[in-house]
């Protein structure tokens with residue numbers, strides 16, 4: 523892989539894909555190939571085949587996926603399973619058939635069993651049942667990484683799967699019905715402060731523990747994998763530390779400057795109790811995360827203010 527390689531960043535408008543494009547461009551990669559969903563529907567097999575037949579791609583970063591938080595995952599399981607399975611099967615097969623040398627597939631730490639020993643090693647995959655709230659998504663992502671492994675075994679390709687922990691950063695989804703917890707709390711704290719509310723509602727008990735990785739660190743890990751002979755298989759990508767949802771809410775409130783109460787809505791699901799990744803496999807090759815939560819939250823709130831902040835504050839000012 524060098525800076526002249528033609529790299530297809532699938533899903534370049536999403537949080538992961540856009541971080542990949544920023545990081546690759548900053549490193550001098552000049553032949554990035556992107557397609558919007560309107561230009562290329564990755565769930566359409568013949569469209570994907572036609573694209574790969576002519577695009578002369580050297581490497582694929584498969585960051586296109588249907589993603590969402592605990593509510594969206596538990597209410598739309600068919601969509602999460604179908605869209606992700608279709609995208610993976612179409613892209614991975616077309617990549618192989620057109621001679622693509624390197625492919626990086628992105629999954630998630632929710633592929634691991636619900637009651638997993640902590641921190642979670644890559645070898646714990648498929649050792650016991652999954653967390654029900656995101657089982658459909660997890661099954662699709664497990665199928666994707668197993669498909670990469672199968673192509674590697676049968677055809678000698680070098681397709682690698684990265685399993686990041688909970689991600690956050692620029693271009694995240696701030697819609698409260700479908701977002702993950704960190705962007706949801708940023709938005710809630712921002713709006714609570716703007717409206718002078720006395721409290722902020724956090725879903726669940728606040729006791730589940732989660733680990734948060736800034737998406738720019740995932741992009742950095744991806745370039746590391748592309749540029750090193752990492753070998754095949756699955757690599758966890760995380761920071762190696764977690765915190766409770768209550769602690770996260772407190773940190774977000776500090777960042778945003780909201781000083782009211784936290785109220786826990788226990789009618790909402792907690793999901794898996796803990797998912798801290800063991801990151802020693804990629805760490806052993808020399809990669810580690812650089813963006814700590816304090817810095818990451820401050821940067822992310824800055825991004826949020828830039829993209830979403832003004833209308834809320836204006837609305838408040840007019841009220």
Ligand code: GDP
Nearest residue numbers: 591592701702703706724725726730791792793
């Ligand atoms: P998960 O890591 O797959 O469970 O996905 P989420 O990021 O959606 O949720 C993580 C945890 O944060 C769960 O225990 C949620 O109940 C909790 N949580 C607390 N408040 C919120 C919120 O406003 N939105 C979301 N999505 N989760 C929340």
